[in-house]
Amino acid sequence: MKTRRDFIKISAAGAGVAALGLSTLHWNGVKAQENTQHPVSDEEMTPYPTYCEVCFWQCAGWTYVDKKGSIKKIIGNKEDPHCNGRLCPRGTGGIGMYYDEDRLKTPLIREYKENGEAYFRKASWDEALDYTAKKLQAVADEHGPECIALFNHGSAGKHFGTFLNALGSPNIAAPSFAQCRGPRETAWIATFGEAVGSPEPTDIRDTDCLVLIGSHLGENMHNGQVQEMAQVIDRGATIITVDPRLSTVAAKSKYWLPIKPATDLALLLAWIHVAIYEDIYNKEYVEKYTFGFDELKEHVKNMTPEWAYGITTIKPDIIRKTVREMANAAPSVIIHPGRHVTWYGDDTQRIRAVAILNALFGSWGNRGGFYLKESFHLPKPHIPPYPKPTKTWRDAYPGQFKLASLALSSGICDATIPTEDRACSFKAWIVSGTNLPLTLPDIKNTKKAMDNLDFMVVIDTMPMEVTGYADVILPECTYLERYDLIRTLPHREPNIALRMPAVKPKYDSKPAYWIAKQLANKMGLGAYFPFDDITDLLDWQLKQVGSSLEEMQRIGVKKFDRENGGLYFQKGEDIEFNTPTGKIELFSNDIAAEGFDPMPVYTPHPEPEQGFYRLIYGRAPMHTFSRTANNHNLWDLKKENSVWINPKVAKLWNLKKDQLIWLKNQDGVVSSFPIKVRITERIRWDSVYMVHGFGHTDKKLSRAYGNGANDSELITKVMVDPIMGGTGMRGNFVTFLTEKPAKEVEA
Amino acid sequence: MRYAMAIDTKKCVGCSDCVVACQTENNVPHGYCRDWIVENVVGSYPNVEIELRSERCNHCDNSPCVRCCPTGASHIVEGGIVKVTHSECIGCGACIQSCPYDARYSHPDGYVDKCTFCDHRLALGQDPACVEVCPTSCLYFGDLEDPNSEVAKALKNRNWKVLAPEAGTKPQLYFLT
Amino acid sequence: MKEELFVSGRNIPYIDPYLNIWHWEIPVYLFLGGLAAGIMFFAGYFTIMRKEKEMQATVKYAPFLVPVALVLGLIALFLDLKHQLYFWRLYTTIRLESPMSWGAWTLMLITPLSMVWVASYTREVFSRWDWKFKILYQLEELIIKNRKSLAWAMMFLAVILGVYTGILLSAFNARPLWNTSILGPLFLVSGLSTGLATIIWMSKSKYERKVLSRLDLMLIGVELFLIIHLFMGFLAASEVQIEAAQLFLGGEFTVVFWVFVIILGLIFPAIMEILELRGFHIPIWIPSLLILIGGFVFRYVMVEAGQITRYLY
Ligand SMILES: Nc1nc2c(c(=O)[nH]1)N[C@H]1C(S)=C(S)[C@@H](COP(=O)(O)OP(=O)(O)OC[C@H]3O[C@@H](n4cnc5c(=O)[nH]c(N)nc54)[C@H](O)[C@@H]3O)O[C@H]1N2
Numbered sequence A: 001m002k003t004r005r006d007f008i009k010i011s012a013a014g015a016g017v018a019a020l021g022l023s024t025l026h027w028n029g030v031k032a033q034e035n036t037q038h039p040v041s042d043e044e045m046t047p048y049p050t051y052c053e054v055c056f057w058q059c060a061g062w063t064y065v066d067k068k069g070s071i072k073k074i075i076g077n078k079e080d081p082h083c084n085g086r087l088c089p090r091g092t093g094g095i096g097m098y099y100d101e102d103r104l105k106t107p108l109i110r111e112y113k114e115n116g117e118a119y120f121r122k123a124s125w126d127e128a129l130d131y132t133a134k135k136l137q138a139v140a141d142e143h144g145p146e147c148i149a150l151f152n153h154g155s156a157g158k159h160f161g162t163f164l165n166a167l168g169s170p171n172i173a174a175p176s177f178a179q180c181r182g183p184r185e186t187a188w189i190a191t192f193g194e195a196v197g198s199p200e201p202t203d204i205r206d207t208d209c210l211v212l213i214g215s216h217l218g219e220n221m222h223n224g225q226v227q228e229m230a231q232v233i234d235r236g237a238t239i240i241t242v243d244p245r246l247s248t249v250a251a252k253s254k255y256w257l258p259i260k261p262a263t264d265l266a267l268l269l270a271w272i273h274v275a276i277y278e279d280i281y282n283k284e285y286v287e288k289y290t291f292g293f294d295e296l297k298e299h300v301k302n303m304t305p306e307w308a309y310g311i312t313t314i315k316p317d318i319i320r321k322t323v324r325e326m327a328n329a330a331p332s333v334i335i336h337p338g339r340h341v342t343w344y345g346d347d348t349q350r351i352r353a354v355a356i357l358n359a360l361f362g363s364w365g366n367r368g369g370f371y372l373k374e375s376f377h378l379p380k381p382h383i384p385p386y387p388k389p390t391k392t393w394r395d396a397y398p399g400q401f402k403l404a405s406l407a408l409s410s411g412i413c414d415a416t417i418p419t420e421d422r423a424c425s426f427k428a429w430i431v432s433g434t435n436l437p438l439t440l441p442d443i444k445n446t447k448k449a450m451d452n453l454d455f456m457v458v459i460d461t462m463p464m465e466v467t468g469y470a471d472v473i474l475p476e477c478t479y480l481e482r483y484d485l486i487r488t489l490p491h492r493e494p495n496i497a498l499r500m501p502a503v504k505p506k507y508d509s510k511p512a513y514w515i516a517k518q519l520a521n522k523m524g525l526g527a528y529f530p531f532d533d534i535t536d537l538l539d540w541q542l543k544q545v546g547s548s549l550e551e552m553q554r555i556g557v558k559k560f561d562r563e564n565g566g567l568y569f570q571k572g573e574d575i576e577f578n579t580p581t582g583k584i585e586l587f588s589n590d591i592a593a594e595g596f597d598p599m600p601v602y603t604p605h606p607e608p609e610q611g612f613y614r615l616i617y618g619r620a621p622m623h624t625f626s627r628t629a630n631n632h633n634l635w636d637l638k639k640e641n642s643v644w645i646n647p648k649v650a651k652l653w654n655l656k657k658d659q660l661i662w663l664k665n666q667d668g669v670v671s672s673f674p675i676k677v678r679i680t681e682r683i684r685w686d687s688v689y690m691v692h693g694f695g696h697t698d699k700k701l702s703r704a705y706g707n708g709a710n711d712s713e714l715i716t717k718v719m720v721d722p723i724m725g726g727t728g729m730r731g732n733f734v735t736f737l738t739e740k741p742a743k744e745v746e747a
Numbered sequence B: 001m002r003y004a005m006a007i008d009t010k011k012c013v014g015c016s017d018c019v020v021a022c023q024t025e026n027n028v029p030h031g032y033c034r035d036w037i038v039e040n041v042v043g044s045y046p047n048v049e050i051e052l053r054s055e056r057c058n059h060c061d062n063s064p065c066v067r068c069c070p071t072g073a074s075h076i077v078e079g080g081i082v083k084v085t086h087s088e089c090i091g092c093g094a095c096i097q098s099c100p101y102d103a104r105y106s107h108p109d110g111y112v113d114k115c116t117f118c119d120h121r122l123a124l125g126q127d128p129a130c131v132e133v134c135p136t137s138c139l140y141f142g143d144l145e146d147p148n149s150e151v152a153k154a155l156k157n158r159n160w161k162v163l164a165p166e167a168g169t170k171p172q173l174y175f176l177t
Numbered sequence C: 001m002k003e004e005l006f007v008s009g010r011n012i013p014y015i016d017p018y019l020n021i022w023h024w025e026i027p028v029y030l031f032l033g034g035l036a037a038g039i040m041f042f043a044g045y046f047t048i049m050r051k052e053k054e055m056q057a058t059v060k061y062a063p064f065l066v067p068v069a070l071v072l073g074l075i076a077l078f079l080d081l082k083h084q085l086y087f088w089r090l091y092t093t094i095r096l097e098s099p100m101s102w103g104a105w106t107l108m109l110i111t112p113l114s115m116v117w118v119a120s121y122t123r124e125v126f127s128r129w130d131w132k133f134k135i136l137y138q139l140e141e142l143i144i145k146n147r148k149s150l151a152w153a154m155m156f157l158a159v160i161l162g163v164y165t166g167i168l169l170s171a172f173n174a175r176p177l178w179n180t181s182i183l184g185p186l187f188l189v190s191g192l193s194t195g196l197a198t199i200i201w202m203s204k205s206k207y208e209r210k211v212l213s214r215l216d217l218m219l220i221g222v223e224l225f226l227i228i229h230l231f232m233g234f235l236a237a238s239e240v241q242i243e244a245a246q247l248f249l250g251g252e253f254t255v256v257f258w259v260f261v262i263i264l265g266l267i268f269p270a271i272m273e274i275l276e277l278r279g280f281h282i283p284i285w286i287p288s289l290l291i292l293i294g295g296f297v298f299r300y301v302m303v304e305a306g307q308i309t310r311y312l313y
């Protein structure tokens, strides 16, 4: 047992007993009026429909407003298949984004004092938009509109996407591709002819065996998946988790495979080997739907569990047992494709192996595997055709990344730094809803790119790090204060959801639609935003499909019947997959055509030197990346991240629980802030773990500033996936500093 | 009638949604909470186990907090719910000392506050806010005396434990193990 | 390795990381209550034993401190309340199961009683005092006549008050350190001892000091005996109570407890009192002051340490 008071204080009180007279008595702040807070009953509030913007699962819910017009709470919409009436902690705590007193309050324009010091000056919307329009026009005139890029993540990006296309640039990138699920989509397209997409059509609800490779559901709080995973636990079905760390779900799994990081591909190949050579794969499915089985069989011939054991540290009998579990459950088995999969640079190939394993068990298109998703299509307003761009971001990477199905944010960032052989580099950025310095690996590189810009405008809700580099900051109102486009994400049943404001925007903030339209007007592109107000657009769209804005304001979510048949393939159904062979390609012709291995090959990755540990990172259930670190409701739950260290390692370094240490990576970069030590058996001894999104450096974030460390700044080694350009970020190694280094590495 | 809650420690992921939901539902000030999550890790790598518990007032059958209250502010209402009448509470802290679960706190406005099992929601036929929000549906609530209630069914089918039974308070939160 | 943490980041003022809702006010209140009970008890006792003449400090002078101590104690209690405007709620109900409640009521009764007692001696002590009204003189007469009955009432209430100061803590089963029936008698004895120490300090009569010192020695003996039993009880009990005892047996409170409470607060004064009884000249205020300090530190430490001990986490 520990005590929070030390001896000195107590003995002082003892010795001071005589002195402890009336002089130390003080009046204990008597409260003048009865001030007790009673909860407000739902009957006394008005709910307004919305869908959540705290992450990209976009759960639909209701914002409850009391009689005084204050937002009290946000509750899930029971009709919504994304959340089934239950938001995740971040969605419930989304209220904190609205109430955050650190929010961006007015448009700001960068100015310089006489001594050269930069500062932000408050500006009116008109002035800020005029200035932005003028600057963008200047770049477009001088370098061509293609030299303007949009970085976006979230709802606002759609409106600015329209704007940028109208301007004549196709360069629209989100970090959710090259820093997130890009390799997965490329691998899936190569194998099944279509992307996995969001939300993932994993039929977890009905599965008999769920295999998670890294995917830390339960910490990764993507709502529907977590809910369905809980059902799996309830039903007692098998969960197999492969993770160097005892993730929350690993602790709930029948099998936890504490794999040596960076070696998953060997495990996957061994699983494929056993499935084929023990003859326990789904023969009917493989014969009917796949291409390249014989090549695959030959390819994995020597990739035995014994071979994989030496690489992965997972025992051969466990490898066999687990794959037999999958085979027993097949086709009701899900080898989860993961979501954030940009790990080691060979990620497309790793996810290819995942896709192949799913194909061998026939889970794609089968109950308990992957369902056939369907989304609802809303008509688009008629707008003039977009001008035809003469070049795209791809021109910066001739012959490379052809299989990237979306633009690479990191690619555009890199191509902003001029090189001799590049025809044009990017000159202006529009950044909406993505905090690039924390989102892209290698902060120094990102800063260098921003240094090279002629102009940068940031549309955000918070004074996040990225705003500090802007020439103009435009404050968007939060999702609780605005309309946005109708959500049309796919699911088992096609459905739509409305987001409408529950209250007026706080401060002088505006919705993105309005901002984009004003900007378009000022640049003579008003025709691309044919409706004056977004409500007119929504009502027009909804009426086309037999609903109306009024109806959606009442119900929030509307479901429709499926049009493309059942949730799964019919028995014996003929399917044409969108691949070169029309089959599920175990052997990928597309990948072969680009000159890469048509079937995944394991290659070893560098390992930490003596005294260094692999830096792995992930999510905390109550935070989304860096965006929620300052949210008061969620900050209450978790104020900072800690670095997870195995007790053996802690002992070696003589580290104590909650001790503050600095992390230094293989390139000598030291974390700007110290981080608390968590000594835990939940992690291997060759790795350390931290949650991404902390260590904010912007002092305007009054709660988040300086709390914890930022993994992004320690990720200076980026292993780019040669197939699609994803940024592998887990090849970095750190060591511990118990004292702040005298010479701080320039941040 | 005897309200009780069962918490499935095998399903709980420790996301703390129940904590935020309680905070917004019940106007719990920032920095305070009526429920909280405990993670208990035992074993050594790679044989490690975690128990995750969503905890709150146990609405004890034998509630020392009610007994020790000098003003009667702490009292028991229908269904065994232990409540505090804010305007009768003098803030003496006796009930806080008496609770083996540290389930009560001193509200910044002076009175003592704690979980009410959301009786204002029960009055509308709704479940408590934490129960209704939990993404893993691992909280079961209801009348223990009604064999068809969620909580009674959960207790019938599973092993369970209560916390600190040796404190003798007859707690009414049941942790399914 | 075992690891336990709040994943929801719980960090409530006064509650986390360790309970700390009671600060100096409650030990002051307990200390003054015990001291007042001690003085009243012996004032009553020696009155009943018809020793008013020999024991003037006990019966006549020291009681003047009692109302002062009780009022200060009440002020301390009031300062401890966090919802002070509702203080009066204490007196709208009697809750027999709540020591706080009957403590408050006991004080409500005993404070006026002590004032009445003091009033009956006021003119003896302050010879020029004038009650001004006739009725007051009549009242005084009435009281003086019934002093014996008053003495009984005072002794009775003093015991309740003394026990109460002990039971207030031991009623909280939730705190393993307080969860022992020895705490009640222990605080009672300690309170009596601080009362005696105060009287001894005030007394000018050798005889009176001798009588009281002997009594005090006895009380100190009992106190030490109870403390030994307290720890033996803990060490033989559940894990949480063993841990609680460890706070004093090697843990954070060890030095302050053994030095200030046991050695300086009990053993040292006891030795000095013995020496005094054997005829050595000892400045009498030294053992008295040490006993008083020891008595307060004892309560302070018990309140602080008790809050830290818990069943969970
Ligand atoms: N609460 C919350 N939920 C979120 C988000 C959020 O910000 N907050 N973000 C959402 C988004 S956009 C995404 S992309 C997803 C990301 O969520 P996931 O796709 O689940 O992310 P991963 O990177 O797979 O998960 C990190 C896990 O991988 C493990 N790991 C690290 N290295 C290795 C390795 O070499 N091999 C294996 N097998 N495991 C390894 C880590 O220990 C950790 O448990 O989360 C989504 N859900």
Ligand SMILES: Nc1nc2c(c(=O)[nH]1)N[C@H]1C(S)=C(S)[C@@H](COP(=O)(O)OP(=O)(O)OC[C@H]3O[C@@H](n4cnc5c(=O)[nH]c(N)nc54)[C@H](O)[C@@H]3O)O[C@H]1N2
Pocket: A053, A153, A154, A156, A175, A176, A179, A180, A181, A339, A340, A432, A433, A434, A435, A436, A438, A439, A440, A441, A459, A460, A461, A462, A464, A466, A476, A477, A478, A479, A617, A618, A624, A625, A626, A627, A628, A692, A711, A712, A715, A729
């Ligand atoms: N080191 C490291 N890097 C990573 C990851 C990692 O785990 N570690 N994860 C990667 C993954 S999977 C992803 S998907 C990306 C996510 O990358 P981002 O989406 O960039 O993540 P956030 O840090 O949440 O930044 C979101 C920004 O949007 C702003 N914002 C929030 N709401 C609104 C709104 O309504 N309107 C506008 N205009 N702005 C808003 C926030 O204030 C914040 O500045 O990061 C990737 N990068």
Ligand code: SF4
Pocket: A052, A053, A054, A055, A056, A057, A058, A059, A083, A087, A088, A089, A090, A091, A092, A221, A222, A223, A224
């Ligand atoms: S999963 Fe959570 S944060 Fe993401 S949209 Fe749903 S409620 Fe919001």
Ligand code: SF4
Pocket: B011, B012, B013, B014, B015, B016, B017, B018, B019, B037, B054, B133, B134, B135, B136, B137, B138, B139
């Ligand atoms: S909401 Fe449910 S899963 Fe999340 S911490 Fe609370 S009880 Fe556990």
Ligand code: SF4
Pocket: B056, B057, B058, B059, B060, B063, B064, B065, B066, B082, B098, B099, B100, B101, B102, B103, B104, B114, B169
């Ligand atoms: S948990 Fe604590 S506050 Fe709740 S009834 Fe039991 S003793 Fe009282």
Ligand code: SF4
Pocket: B068, B069, B070, B071, B072, B073, B074, B084, B088, B089, B090, B091, B092, B093, B094, B095, B096, B111, B112
């Ligand atoms: S703090 Fe309030 S509720 Fe608790 S015992 Fe004192 S008066 Fe009763």
Ligand code: SF4
Pocket: B021, B022, B023, B025, B026, B034, B035, B056, B114, B115, B116, B117, B118, B128, B129, B130, B131
């Ligand atoms: S029952 Fe209500 S008051 Fe109690 S913890 Fe749950 S939400 Fe909070």
Ligand SMILES: [Mo]
Pocket: A176, A179, A180, A181, A339, A340
């Ligand atoms: Mo992501």
